[in-house]
Every structure is written in structure tokens, then in C-alpha cells.
Amino acid sequence: MATGGKVPWGREYLNEFFITLDADINNEEGEGSMKTMEFFHDVFGGGSYSGRLIDIGSGSTFYQVISASKFFSEIVCSDYDKDARTELEKWLKKDKNAFDWTSYFQYYLDLEGSSEKIEDREQKLRQAVKAVVHCDVHQPNPTYPLTFEPFDVVTSAFCVEAASPDRAAYAKAVANISTLSKPGGTIVFATYIGATFCNIGGVKAKLLPIEVEFVVQTFKDAGFSDFNTFFYPSPEREESKITDVKGILLFTAKKSG
Numbered sequence: 001m002a003t004g005g006k007v008p009w010g011r012e013y014l015n016e017f018f019i020t021l022d023a024d025i026n027n028e029e030g031e032g033s034m035k036t037m038e039f040f041h042d043v044f045g046g047g048s049y050s051g052r053l054i055d056i057g058s059g060s061t062f063y064q065v066i067s068a069s070k071f072f073s074e075i076v077c078s079d080y081d082k083d084a085r086t087e088l089e090k091w092l093k094k095d096k097n098a099f100d101w102t103s104y105f106q107y108y109l110d111l112e113g114s115s116e117k118i119e120d121r122e123q124k125l126r127q128a129v130k131a132v133v134h135c136d137v138h139q140p141n142p143t144y145p146l147t148f149e150p151f152d153v154v155t156s157a158f159c160v161e162a163a164s165p166d167r168a169a170y171a172k173a174v175a176n177i178s179t180l181s182k183p184g185g186t187i188v189f190a191t192y193i194g195a196t197f198c199n200i201g202g203v204k205a206k207l208l209p210i211e212v213e214f215v216v217q218t219f220k221d222a223g224f225s226d227f228n229t230f231f232y233p234s235p236e237r238e239e240s241k242i243t244d245v246k247g248i249l250l251f252t253a254k255k256s257g
Contacts, residue, residue: 008201010083014060014099016201021103035232036157036190037063037104039250041111043188044068051152054078056135056142056177057159060087062101062125064157064190066108069125072153078135078143080163088132137163137173142180150182157190161208162198170208171218178222183257187224191215193231194246212249224253 007013043049044067051072055065058077065075079085090098105118135142137160154177164170181187192198193215195207212231219227229251 007081007203007205008083009079009081010060010087011099012201013084014087018061018063018099018104021107035230035248036250037107038111039190039230040064040155040188041067041108043252044071045108045112047071049153049186052076052149053153053155054143054148054151054180056137056154056156056180057163058084058088058132059159060084060099062088062091063104064155065129066101066105066121066125067112068153068155069121069128072128074130075125075128076143076148076151077129077132079132080134080136082134085132085134088129092126092129092132094126137176138169140176140179142176148180151180151185152182153186153188154181155188158192161192161195161210162205164208165206166208167210167214170210171221174218175222178219178224178255181255183255185255187219187253187255188251189215189219189253190248190250192243192245192247193249195243198243198245199241207243212247215249216251219253223256225256226254228252 047070049071052074053065053068053072054076056078058079068075077088087099091101102118105121109116109118109121133143133146141147156177160170160173164173192207193212194209196209198205198207216227216229229249231247231249233247234245
């Protein structure tokens with residue numbers, strides 16, 4: 001097991017964690033757990049939010065914005081890793097070698113109780129995603145050199161703890177991300193709690209171990225309030241093969257102003 005090598009965030013990552021929905025939703029260590037997907041459905045499925053959305057640290061995945069695609073006229077996906085962005089672009093362009101997200105679209109449609117055809121929802125997402133851009137959460141403007149008007153909603157799932165070497169860097173990253181939210185806007189956030197590593201494609205990726213209280217306080221310091229939090233502890237296990245995560249924290253909060 002290599003430690004500190006280049007993490008394969010592109011197709012290899014998708015094939016390892018997302019190749020089948022059944023394996024994904026039953027993998028209580030994995031980032032695409034059923035609780036996380038239900039959370040994004042609960043937040044976006046009812047149409048309470050609309051307008052413009054940016055997803056920070058999209059990786060190579062779309063599951064976090066499938067429900068949002070019904071209501072948002074503009075979605076921007078972003079990631080630091082070029083291979084991850086390439087996978088997103090391939091799906092948007094209907095490349096024959098793109099990853100197949102069909103089962104995930106069907107899962108969300110089932111959650112919604114919708115009779116909408118999968119291809120129609122796929123088209124909505126393709127129309128809503130206006131750009132896939134490079135982002136670096138450690139820059140004052142994470143989307144530099146591009147500049148966007150602040151967004152109605154900022155989403156981020158399992159990104160900042162993977163990108164930050166220490167707590168000072170984590171706090172700065174959150175402050176940088178906060179600049180992308182308009183006053184009164186919403187952050188929709190998902191993070192590992194207590195994890196120090198995640199094995200991806202034979203590479204042991206380092207994660208910053210954080211607690212619920214630290215995450216919430218960091219977002220408060222960055223100007224967010226009115227938190228609605230959910231914490232799901234990981235199951236007890238004798239050996240941590242994928243990650244030593246202690247739980248998953250999911251929350252929404254409002255940007256002050």
C-alpha cells in the first residue's frame with residue numbers, strides 16, 4: 001500500500017467506489033453512503049433551493065447534484081484534480097467511455113417517487129452544469145483565475161478534510177469557500193469525522209482527523225449560522241480497510257449578511 005502517492009481521483013476511483021450502487025449504499029465506510037445521498041435528496045428534492053449552485057471538490061462524481069438539477073438554472077462543478085474533471089466532462093459530453101451513473105439517477109428518482117425518465121433527468125443535469133472548473137480551496141478565490149458572482153448555494157462533500165494538512169489550513173479553506181456564497185446563501189456540507197486515511201486505488205490518502213465541534217465552529221467563524229446538522233457514527237469494526245472514519249457529519253447553514 002503506497003502512502004502519499006498521487007491519489008487516483010479519476011476513473012479508478014469511480015470503479016472502486018461507485019461501480020455498483022448496491023455495493024455503494026451498503027458500504028458504511030464509503031463516501032457515497034446511502035445516508036449521504038438521502039441527505040442531498042432531502043435538501044434539494046423538495047425545491048426549497050434554486051438559482052445558482054457551485055459544488056466545491058466535486059471529484060469525479062455527480063451524485064451530490066442530481067436532485068439539485070431539477071431546480072437550479074446554473075451548476076458549476078469544480079475540482080483540483082485534472083483526471084477527476086476529465087471524468088465529469090466525459091459524462092457531460094456523452095462520451096462513449098464515460099462512467100455510467102444510470103443507477104444513481106434511478107435511485108434519486110425512486111427517492112422522489114418520480115416517474116420521470118432517467119434520460120430526462122440526465123438531460124436536466126447536463127443543461128444545468130454550465131462549467132467544470134479547476135479549484136483550489138487554499139486560494140483566496142478558490143476558482144482562480146476565474147471569478148464568479150457569489151452563489152445561492154455552495155455544496156462540498158468530503159473535500160476539505162482531504163485537501164488540508166492541518167487545522168489552520170482547514171479553517172483558511174473554509175473561509176475561502178465562504179467567499180463563494182452570497183449573503184443569506186446556503187452551504188450544504190458533508191465531511192468525514194475522525195478519519196486519518198482512505199485507501200483509494202492502492203494509495204493511502206491522508207485525511208485530516210476532525211471533530212463535529214471543530215467543523216461547526218470553523219464554519220461559524222467563517223460567517224455561517226442557523227445550522228441543521230446530522231451525524232451518523234460508523235459501525236464498530238475490528239479492522240479499517242478502506243478508512244478509519246468514525247462518522248459522517250452532514251449539515252446546512254446560512255451565510256450571515
